[in-house]
Amino acid sequence: MKETHNDHHEHHGHDHEHQHRSKIQFDRNGIPKVLSPKESVHSEDYPDDYSKAVNTYRKTFPNKQRVLAETPDPGVKEMMERMAYLNIDTAFDRFDAQQPQCIFGLGGTCCKNCNMGPCRITKKSPRGVCGADADLIVARNLLRSAAAGAAQHGMHAREVILMLKWAAQGKMDIAIDGEHKIRTMAKAFGIQTAHRQLKHITIDLADRLLKDLSQTEPDDYATISACAPKERQQIWKEMDILPISAYHEVFEAYHKSGCAIDSDWESIMRQFLRCGLVFTFSGVLGAAIATDALLGIGDRATAKTNIGALKEGYVNIAVHGHLPVLVREIVKTGYSEKYQKLAREKGAKGIQFYGICCSSLAAMYRYSGVIPLSNAISAELVLGTGALDLWVADVQEIYPAIMDVARCYQTTVVTTSDSNRLPGAEHIGYDHHHSNIDETGQIAERIVERAIESFEKRRHIPVFIPPYEIEAEVGFSVEYIQKIHGGLEKMAEALRSGEILGIVNLVGCNNPKVVYEKAIVDVAEVLLKHNVLIITNGCASFPLMKLGFCQTTELAYGRVGASLRAFLEPDNLPPVWHVGECIDNARSSAFFAGIAGEFDRAIHEMPYAFTSPEWSNEKGLDASLGFRLMGVNTYHCVEAPIHGSEKVIRFLKEDTRSTLGAVMVVDADPVALGEKMVADLQSKRKALGW
Numbered sequence: 001m002k003e004t005h006n007d008h009h010e011h012h013g014h015d016h017e018h019q020h021r022s023k024i025q026f027d028r029n030g031i032p033k034v035l036s037p038k039e040s041v042h043s044e045d046y047p048d049d050y051s052k053a054v055n056t057y058r059k060t061f062p063n064k065q066r067v068l069a070e071t072p073d074p075g076v077k078e079m080m081e082r083m084a085y086l087n088i089d090t091a092f093d094r095f096d097a098q099q100p101q102c103i104f105g106l107g108g109t110c111c112k113n114c115n116m117g118p119c120r121i122t123k124k125s126p127r128g129v130c131g132a133d134a135d136l137i138v139a140r141n142l143l144r145s146a147a148a149g150a151a152q153h154g155m156h157a158r159e160v161i162l163m164l165k166w167a168a169q170g171k172m173d174i175a176i177d178g179e180h181k182i183r184t185m186a187k188a189f190g191i192q193t194a195h196r197q198l199k200h201i202t203i204d205l206a207d208r209l210l211k212d213l214s215q216t217e218p219d220d221y222a223t224i225s226a227c228a229p230k231e232r233q234q235i236w237k238e239m240d241i242l243p244i245s246a247y248h249e250v251f252e253a254y255h256k257s258g259c260a261i262d263s264d265w266e267s268i269m270r271q272f273l274r275c276g277l278v279f280t281f282s283g284v285l286g287a288a289i290a291t292d293a294l295l296g297i298g299d300r301a302t303a304k305t306n307i308g309a310l311k312e313g314y315v316n317i318a319v320h321g322h323l324p325v326l327v328r329e330i331v332k333t334g335y336s337e338k339y340q341k342l343a344r345e346k347g348a349k350g351i352q353f354y355g356i357c358c359s360s361l362a363a364m365y366r367y368s369g370v371i372p373l374s375n376a377i378s379a380e381l382v383l384g385t386g387a388l389d390l391w392v393a394d395v396q397e398i399y400p401a402i403m404d405v406a407r408c409y410q411t412t413v414v415t416t417s418d419s420n421r422l423p424g425a426e427h428i429g430y431d432h433h434h435s436n437i438d439e440t441g442q443i444a445e446r447i448v449e450r451a452i453e454s455f456e457k458r459r460h461i462p463v464f465i466p467p468y469e470i471e472a473e474v475g476f477s478v479e480y481i482q483k484i485h486g487g488l489e490k491m492a493e494a495l496r497s498g499e500i501l502g503i504v505n506l507v508g509c510n511n512p513k514v515v516y517e518k519a520i521v522d523v524a525e526v527l528l529k530h531n532v533l534i535i536t537n538g539c540a541s542f543p544l545m546k547l548g549f550c551q552t553t554e555l556a557y558g559r560v561g562a563s564l565r566a567f568l569e570p571d572n573l574p575p576v577w578h579v580g581e582c583i584d585n586a587r588s589s590a591f592f593a594g595i596a597g598e599f600d601r602a603i604h605e606m607p608y609a610f611t612s613p614e615w616s617n618e619k620g621l622d623a624s625l626g627f628r629l630m631g632v633n634t635y636h637c638v639e640a641p642i643h644g645s646e647k648v649i650r651f652l653k654e655d656t657r658s659t660l661g662a663v664m665v666v667d668a669d670p671v672a673l674g675e676k677m678v679a680d681l682q683s684k685r686k687a688l689g690w
Helices: 051-058 064-070 074-085 091-097 103-107 134-169 179-188 198-214 222-227 230-238 246-256 265-295 324-334 337-345 357-364 376-383 402-408 437-457 478-485 489-497 518-529 541-546 562-571 582-598 618-629 646-659 670-688
Strands: 024-026 032-034 301-305 315-320 351-356 370-374 390-393 412-415 470-474 502-506 532-537 576-580 608-611 634-636 664-666
Touching (some): 074 376, 091 376, 134 198, 134 324, 134 618, 179 198, 179 222, 198 246, 222 265, 265 582, 265 646, 315 324, 315 437, 324 357, 324 437, 337 437, 351 376, 351 437, 370 376, 370 541, 402 412, 470 576, 478 582, 502 518, 502 582, 518 541, 518 670, 532 670, 582 618, 608 618, 646 664
Parallel strands (some): 301 370, 390 412, 502 532, 502 608, 532 576
Antiparallel strands (some): 024 032
């Protein structure tokens, strides 16, 4: 049922607008006096608020019809039209129904942190009940978002680090495939490796990563000490933002931002930066180290992608979310001869795996036969094909609305983590205390068996698969480039000579505030035309895979400037290098650091940029912050909720130039954003004398 939701804040709460607010003044002796109603100051005497800026920004939001007209993937268009024909809501319908979105929410000036509110800042009420002004409220809200993002990726890190440790201890019967990564990182962390068994080295490495997550007493943050550039560590120390642990900084973030605690917006923003560091070094890097240690780094591979890659007549299983360990076991089980044979006995052609979001991206270059289909926001469109028998939901980026579409098509949905439950889904997974971690193999078998049962019951369900399928080259890493080039010197020289103008990490989730996937594609086309090499991962990588940017064909090379093409073609390299899931921002950072090291330069001096054109969630806020902390400018088509505070706007968008050497740039026009990025990369080159 579709219903228009009016903006609550804009239409309510102004019954007393005729009343005047008294303003304290002082007599000649400094004694406060209260003005009479006749003398009191009218709301018009307060400075203009930010409503004009927010309203201008709101006008850039596309409606569903514009998305249908402009979104670049024809498979998405076709499925959106089919869902509309069947009267099934999608995220695009619900976004339209939310308009106009709350002006106070968009500006960041709505506070619900205590039960005296909610309070919102207006000209007539410039402070909340507790006395918090717009700067403090916006900063508190931003901090809480950063803390949530740090907790989300931190939870991901905790799970995979624990599983690495338990695998080494023998508590989990799963293989450890990343011996080289374990030994390399153990050396970086100062862990003794000589004359020791791999399992003991692994346990020590896992414990070191877990300590960074959870230590309560101030001590060395090992991942920062071992992996961050010394130049950055000194800057963070001088700024007093070095963290104690991920748990501590998230705890402190919610503590400081509560009612009547920390009232200094600058202190709040300092904690915001600490959350960015723990997100980066535990939530991203810690998770990436543990994942590569447990599952192996993987290698370059060719993957089929897009919705047309769905196969009718198979037991079709989609994996969705962010935790890759159980996914490996499910895929291994499903592709075993035992279960392929069972599927054929039940009338299927076999078992096939697909991926939504990061679960697929972690798997596609490590195991053959996992087909990435879509990012999180279009998951409903994939379900709407009717082709999927079972949907495995682990954690994160799993919208509650998928259950409505799954019910329409009788697709069985299984959750595997106690952190993520969906009403109406079955739960076959780990419990809250991980008391059944030794049952990983049995859990995987039960999930595959449930998929076969679902296939048998769903044979009457009509299937509609738009005919759009393509291949993409995936699985790039520093290790792969070192293997084919013998090191990073060739890339470094191409960057210095201008053959490569700059390197940009293009990532992030999707947001209906811009035309779905178009902002990503538009930015990519501008960059490639100007000979900028693109590295990608996570949800933003899907349109780049689906539309041919990750190929080594004319479809890809035809978009690229002459000098970049000359660098790529001899080694059969695509213009967009897909490095994996969103925690694989660590791979992008490794390229940045490695090439900068070839010149003995700091990362912030190099012609690098980070862009998440369509970012939408708390982790996206942290991801861009992580790169700014490293000195890399970040570029976006979607604003953070900061319009209500000029001080916070300046802090994020300009003031960090002098402290971190990097700024945040926002432009709702993706082509203009891409051109700004190119201009800034050229300025970096000029400063280097290139």
